[in-house]
Amino acid sequence: MASSKNVVFDIVGTLVSYDHLYNAIDRRLGDKLRAEGIKPWLLGCAWMEAAEREYTNLSLSGRYRPYAVVFEALFYRVLTFGGIENPRSFATPEDLAYIMEEYQSLTLRPGAAECVQKLRDAGFTVWAFTAADIGRVSGYFQKAGVELPAENLLSCDTAGVGKPDLAAYTPVLERLTAEHEGKIPWFAAAHMWDVSSARCAGFKGAxxxxxEKEPLTELFGDMDVIDDTLPGMADKIIAHQASTQ
Incomplete structure (x- = not known):
C-alpha cells in the first residue's frame, strides 16, 4: 500500500537530545559520582532506561502513569543500582528538584530543525507522538523557534497507553490512514524499539x-529507511516516497 506524506516523530531522544539533562547531572553531582566510580552520563542513561522500562510495565498492566512521574520516582533506586549505599544521603531532594527542573529545558538536536524543514518543503506534514507531556514538548519546539501546531502534537497521556504497546500507535495510524485515502503514514525515531513497534502496528518506518548508533536489526527487524543523521533520514524518506508514487 502506498505511503502518505505524513511523518510522525518520536520527540525526546529523537528530535530532542538528552544532553542537557546529562550535563545537569554532571553539574550538580558530577564530582561526587566520579568519586564513586560512576560517570554522570552513564547514570543518566541508566536512569532513562529504567524509567522507560517501568513506564512501559505500568502501562501494560493497566496502571499508566505519566513518564515524568515515573522518571522522578526512580532516581534513588538507580543510585542504589550504581552502588551508592545511602542514596538519599548522597543526593538531596534539592539535587533531584534541580535536575528535574533542568529536564524541562532539553534542546533540539543539531539537524533536527533542518530535518523538519526538509520534509515540510517536500510537502510532508510533520506530527509528534510522545510519551512526554504535551506542554513540555511544545516548549522544546517554541524555544528552538520551530513551529509545531498544537493539533499535530499527540501524547500517550491522552489515551493512557504507553509506547511500545501496539495499542498506543493504532489510533494515530488509523486516524492518519483514514484522513489520507488509506495511504500509510511514516513513523520516525532514534529509538529502534519505538520505530520497530510502530512498523509492527502498520506504519512505514524511518x-x-x-x-543508539547500533540499529540491531537482528533483534528489531528491517526498516524502510535508516540514516546516521536526521537530515539524511529526511532525504531518504523523501526519496523513498518519490520512488513509490
Whole structure:
C-alpha cells in the first residue's frame, strides 16, 4: 500500500537530545559520582532506561502513569543500582528538584530543525507522538523557534497507553490512514524499539542512529529507511516516497 506524506516523530531522544539533562547531572553531582566510580552520563542513561522500562510495565498492566512521574520516582533506586549505599544521603531532594527542573529545558538536536524543514518543503506534514507531556514538548519546539501546531502534537497521556504497546500507535495510524485515502503514514525515531513497534502496528518506518548508533536489526527487524543523521533520514524518506508514487 502506498505511503502518505505524513511523518510522525518520536520527540525526546529523537528530535530532542538528552544532553542537557546529562550535563545537569554532571553539574550538580558530577564530582561526587566520579568519586564513586560512576560517570554522570552513564547514570543518566541508566536512569532513562529504567524509567522507560517501568513506564512501559505500568502501562501494560493497566496502571499508566505519566513518564515524568515515573522518571522522578526512580532516581534513588538507580543510585542504589550504581552502588551508592545511602542514596538519599548522597543526593538531596534539592539535587533531584534541580535536575528535574533542568529536564524541562532539553534542546533540539543539531539537524533536527533542518530535518523538519526538509520534509515540510517536500510537502510532508510533520506530527509528534510522545510519551512526554504535551506542554513540555511544545516548549522544546517554541524555544528552538520551530513551529509545531498544537493539533499535530499527540501524547500517550491522552489515551493512557504507553509506547511500545501496539495499542498506543493504532489510533494515530488509523486516524492518519483514514484522513489520507488509506495511504500509510511514516513513523520516525532514534529509538529502534519505538520505530520497530510502530512498523509492527502498520506504519512505514524511518530510523536514525544518532542516539543508539547500533540499529540491531537482528533483534528489531528491517526498516524502510535508516540514516546516521536526521537530515539524511529526511532525504531518504523523501526519496523513498518519490520512488513509490
Amino acid at each position: 530510523y536514525c542512529t544518532v542516539l
